[in-house]
Every structure is written in structure tokens, then in C-alpha cells.
Amino acid sequence: MSMKKFLIIPSILSANFARLGEDIVRVISAGADVIHFDVMDNHYVPNLTMGPMVLNALREYGITIPVDVHLMVKPVDKLIADFAAAGANYITFHPEASEHIERSLQMIKELNCQAGLAMNPATSLYCLEYIIDKVDIILLMSVNPGFGGQSFLPMTLKKIQQARKIIDQNNLNIRLEVDGGVTLENIGSIAHAGADAAVAGSAIFCQNKQNYAAVISAMRNEISLVSNLSS
Numbered sequence: 001m002s003m004k005k006f007l008i009i010p011s012i013l014s015a016n017f018a019r020l021g022e023d024i025v026r027v028i029s030a031g032a033d034v035i036h037f038d039v040m041d042n043h044y045v046p047n048l049t050m051g052p053m054v055l056n057a058l059r060e061y062g063i064t065i066p067v068d069v070h071l072m073v074k075p076v077d078k079l080i081a082d083f084a085a086a087g088a089n090y091i092t093f094h095p096e097a098s099e100h101i102e103r104s105l106q107m108i109k110e111l112n113c114q115a116g117l118a119m120n121p122a123t124s125l126y127c128l129e130y131i132i133d134k135v136d137i138i139l140l141m142s143v144n145p146g147f148g149g150q151s152f153l154p155m156t157l158k159k160i161q162q163a164r165k166i167i168d169q170n171n172l173n174i175r176l177e178v179d180g181g182v183t184l185e186n187i188g189s190i191a192h193a194g195a196d197a198a199v200a201g202s203a204i205f206c207q208n209k210q211n212y213a214a215v216i217s218a219m220r221n222e223i224s225l226v227s228n229l230s231s
């Protein structure tokens with residue numbers, strides 16, 4: 001497994017939308033490394049969530065860690081500029097949703113954000129072939145996108161290993177994130193397979209009586225157990 005610090009990235013899709021700003025402040029104090037902001041359009045995915053106005057409004061809470069915007073929208077490009085202006089640090093989109101993948105990646109970088117490609121469970125890693133050197137983040141979906149609270153698809157473990165191999169063989173500095181169905185029970189295997197980061201929604205916001213610090217620290221413990229095994 002990678003020697004970099006493994007990032008725990010709470011997905012605020014499972015936070016309390018009536019108190020979103022306060023929930024974000026709480027999860028940052030609990031030790032989150034990055035905030036994951038899921039944008040769904042009821043077109044590319046069958047659910048509707050938050051737009052750039054919401055992210056902009058949340059600035060009032062003084063978010064002190066990077067914001068990772070995951071665009072599950074089609075078309076993609078118009079929203080890239082809007083989210084960069086609203087305070088996104090990383091912007092990730094699905095290759096199937098962009099007319100011109102390379103152009104969308106360029107747009108993100110020109111706006112001084114890190115650029116990510118999100119791969120659905122059935123999307124082949126081959127689609128990275130010609131653009132991998134333009135990507136800062138690979139977000140491997142371990143559920144079909146659209147909803148929180150789904151179960152982790154076990155086939156993802158093999159895909160994490162394959163993606164790790166491609167990144168290492170090409171000597172690239174790409175962050176490998178895994179998103180969907182991440183729990184205390186599987187985060188160790190996800191890290192062991194080669195991920196650098198895990199996005200977790202319901203496991204952090206809906207469990208352990210909302211003691212976010214306890215869940216995040218238990219996740220770090222699981223990761224350290226597997227890193228001790230592999231060192």
C-alpha cells in the first residue's frame with residue numbers, strides 16, 4: 001500500500017442538510033482531511049442535490065480543509081467554472097458525461113483546481129489511456145452513483161489494485177480515491193488494495209450516534225493495522 005497519509009473524506013451527502021454548515025464544521029473538528037461535495041442533477045444520475053450556490057453559502061463557515069466537488073452531472077463544463085468560483089479545490093467528473101474529456105480537464109486546471117476523473121463500477125480503466133498524465137485524482141466508484149448508503153461492490157478491490165499498478169508503473173502522482181459503501185469493515189482492504197483515500201458518507205454521518213471523531217479514528221486504526229501488515 002501507498003506510504004502517503006491515507007485521506008478520510010466525509011461525503012456530506014449523508015450530513016444533516018438542515019444544518020449543513022454546522023455538520024461540516026463538526027466533521028472537520030473530528031479529523032476529516034477533505035470535504036466531499038456530491039453534485040447530482042437528476043439527469044446523469046437519478047437524484048438531485050446541491051449546486052454552486054450552496055457551496056458558496058457554506059464559505060461563511062470558514063471551511064479550513066480542501067473541498068472535493070464530485071460532479072455527477074451532464075453536461076459538465078458550465079458547472080466547472082461555477083464550482084471553481086464557489087470555492088472548490090478539486091473537481092471530478094465522469095468521462096461519460098463530458099463531450100470532450102481533455103477539454104474539461106484543462107478547464108479545471110486553468111481554474112487552479114485539481115482535476116479528477118470518476119470511474120463508475122463498470123467503466124474500464126482503459127479510458128484513462130491517453131489522458132492519465134492530465135489527471136490529479138482517480139475516483140473509483142464502488143457503488144453505482146446517485147445515492148448514499150449503498151453496499152460496496154467487492155469487484156472494486158481488483159480495480160483498485162489495477163489502478164494502483166497503472167499509477168505506479170507510470171510513476172504518476174495521482175491520488176486514488178474510492179467512493180461508495182466504505183465502512184469500518186472494508187476500509188482496511190481498500191487501503192491494502194492500494195487506495196490513497198476513501199470517501200465515506202453514511203458510515204461517518206449516520207453511525208455511532210454521530211460521534212464523527214470516533215468513527216474517523218476507528219477508520220484510521222483499521223488503516224494503520226493493514227499498513228503495519230504490509231511494512
Ligand SMILES: O=C(CO)[C@@H](O)[C@H](O)COP(=O)(O)O
Pocket residue numbers: 011013014036038070143144145146147148149150179180181182199200201202203
Ligand atoms: O457519490 C456518491 C454516491 O453517488 C458517494 O459519495 C456517496 O455519497 C457515498 O455514500 P456512502 O456510500 O458512503 O453512504
